[in-house]
Amino acid sequence: MDLLAHLPALQVVVPMLSAPLIVLLQPRGLAWAGATAVALLSFAIAVALTVAVLDGQTVEYAMGGWPAPYGIALSVDAFSALLLLVVTGAATAALLAAKPSIDQQIEAKRQPLFYSAWLLVLSGLVGIIVSADAFNIFVFMEISSLASYILIAGGPDRRALPAVFKYLMMGTIGATFYLIGVGLIYMMTGTLNLADMEARIGDVTDINPILVAAGFITIGLALKAAVFPLHAWVPNAYTHAPHMVTVFLAACATKVALYVLIRFDYMVFQTKLDDHEIQFAMFVMPLAILGIMIASAVAMFEGHLKRLLASSSIAQIGYILLGVSFVSMAGLSASTMHIFNHALAKGGLFLAAACLAYQYRDLRLNQLGGASVRMPWTCAAFVVCGLSLIGVPGTAGFISKWMLINAALENGAWGWALVAVILVSSLMAVVYIWRIVEALYFQEPIEGNIQISEAPIQILLVTGIVAVLNIYFGIFPQVPLELANSAAALLLEGSR
Amino acid sequence: MNLLELLGYFNYWVFAIILTVGLYAVISKTNLIKKLIGLSIFQSAVFLMYITMDKVEGGTAPIIQADVEDQIFSNPLPQVLILTAIVVGVSTLSLGLAMVVRISECYGTIEENEILDAD
Numbered sequence: 061m062d063l064l065a066h067l068p069a070l071q072v073v074v075p076m077l078s079a080p081l082i083v084l085l086q087p088r089g090l091a092w093a094g095a096t097a098v099a100l101l102s103f104a105i106a107v108a109l110t111v112a113v114l115d116g117q118t119v120e121y122a123m124g125g126w127p128a129p130y131g132i133a134l135s136v137d138a139f140s141a142l143l144l145l146v147v148t149g150a151a152t153a154a155l156l157a158a159k160p161s162i163d164q165q166i167e168a169k170r171q172p173l174f175y176s177a178w179l180l181v182l183s184g185l186v187g188i189i190v191s192a193d194a195f196n197i198f199v200f201m202e203i204s205s206l207a208s209y210i211l212i213a214g215g216p217d218r219r220a221l222p223a224v225f226k227y228l229m230m231g232t233i234g235a236t237f238y239l240i241g242v243g244l245i246y247m248m249t250g251t252l253n254l255a256d257m258e259a260r261i262g263d264v265t266d267i268n269p270i271l272v273a274a275g276f277i278t279i280g281l282a283l284k285a286a287v288f289p290l291h292a293w294v295p296n297a298y299t300h301a302p303h304m305v306t307v308f309l310a311a312c313a314t315k316v317a318l319y320v321l322i323r324f325d326y327m328v329f330q331t332k333l334d335d336h337e338i339q340f341a342m343f344v345m346p347l348a349i350l351g352i353m354i355a356s357a358v359a360m361f362e363g364h365l366k367r368l369l370a371s372s373s374i375a376q377i378g379y380i381l382l383g384v385s386f387v388s389m390a391g392l393s394a395s396t397m398h399i400f401n402h403a404l405a406k407g408g409l410f411l412a413a414a415c416l417a418y419q420y421r422d423l424r425l426n427q428l429g430g431a432s433v434r435m436p437w438t439c440a441a442f443v444v445c446g447l448s449l450i451g452v453p454g455t456a457g458f459i460s461k462w463m464l465i466n467a468a469l470e471n472g473a474w475g476w477a478l479v480a481v482i483l484v485s486s487l488m489a490v491v492y493i494w495r496i497v498e499a500l501y502f503q504e505p506i507e508g509n510i511q512i513s514e515a516p517i518q519i520l521l522v523t524g525i526v527a528v529l530n531i532y533f534g535i536f537p538q539v540p541l542e543l544a545n546s547a548a549a550l551l552l553e554g555s556r
Numbered sequence: 557m558n559l560l561e562l563l564g565y566f567n568y569w570v571f572a573i574i575l576t577v578g579l580y581a582v583i584s585k586t587n588l589i590k591k592l593i594g595l596s597i598f599q600s601a602v603f604l605m606y607i608t609m610d611k612v613e614g615g616t617a618p619i620i621q622a623d624v625e626d627q628i629f630s631n632p633l634p635q636v637l638i639l640t641a642i643v644v645g646v647s648t649l650s651l652g653l654a655m656v657v658r659i660s661e662c663y664g665t666i667e668e669n670e671i672l673d674a675d
Contacts, residue, residue, distance in 0.1 A: 209651060243606055
């Protein structure tokens, strides 16, 4: 049996089947070890898949041996491989670091259930990515969403509950909109396979239902992806979730919805519909710009560490969307690159926040005084990831911002205005990251916080590795860059 | 478009109305249980849309019989799809209700504005 041929299916099946088994591992620590081993295994599968698609190939898999348009197809290309790396990498990194923080936040007897939900989120997210079937994507989207509601509400903070309820409402409406869109397309084309849809949409005579479907799918997925102004669920859900859950979800959950959005708009709708290119760009670009500016401005005045970072996440989604809205090779590869780099930077920042949260009960900025003396390594890692978020040369964030600016300049006179937006928002990022640095390094410590020491070595080590990766991929960006470029080529080719 | 054509789309009109009713309840109600009811109504509208589109005029259940030739069948695929979507809807609803139970335990109320005031 050729194991390599079954990797796309194993990528989903391994975490999904281990999720119920983890529940049985009741003794303390075993559930964590099991979940981490499974996450590492899926990361290894993702790496193997990436190697297989690195030269621009696509790995296809027919579930149950049924051929593509009739059976459920899985497919992995450069774009999905990059997302797979981000999702499995974030899940693994967060789990490796998670134990001390989870032990502190979640009572021992509920931990196996918690880790099981974690693996369900993972399998749902990778399921969305490898799926080449519109309805299958919906099912996996709901698996990952339902499980992530459980993760977010699992912590000791009661404010997480109303936040999750709001997320559940908005997430379900988003998924239902997506379902309506898929139904309308199925009505007109008679297929659910994405590649088949793309081929058949050209033959549809009455284009109106397809236009409506494009609207429903774009809005539905924008809700899931927290595109401005549909981001209302993000700040509270990220702030009050258990700290390690925030690391995992902030690094990848919204980006997977963006991935589906990009897939649909480029592979299925773009250029098959009259003027869709312009409609899509004109619809998305203002939202992206508003999102970048307003969310960055909000982040500048936020007083709570995690909430500040959550606002910044909404702005970063704006950057990704801005590159997508250029409908160009450079824009798409900049966006894809930014998905990867932002996951690194924001994952690192939230990991450092989890380190701080392990010692400080209260993460409001005015409570964090003196942290640099008590937790020097955490603060150093925070600064490195913060620089990457701003886009300082030598860090990963610089690469994608530079690519984004280059892509913006291709738009002629308009381009300069867009460059101004990117530069102003980067300055805003300097301001909000500086506010945290000021609190960590220059603020007088609060009286009660005398005995605080460095976070447990387990979290610290992972945080340090992620910080180093931020620098590593700033200097040697070849692998993600190659993936991003062939992803952009695939997306634009798919629309022709 | 004449009246008969309009009536011919009866199921789709009902779909649109139910969808809006559900969405309205989700947005306007402050009681969390009522919000969930709205969400459920909203989702069932989509079930109706899928069930409607599989109907083929004069079609029957897709079961192949030995002695019958050239039988017209309704499309079974949307029914299968919506069966899955119903399961998703049920699990969403039950998870939502579980959240409401925990909110009620922690806050002592399930009115949205009172919860906001409590924090």
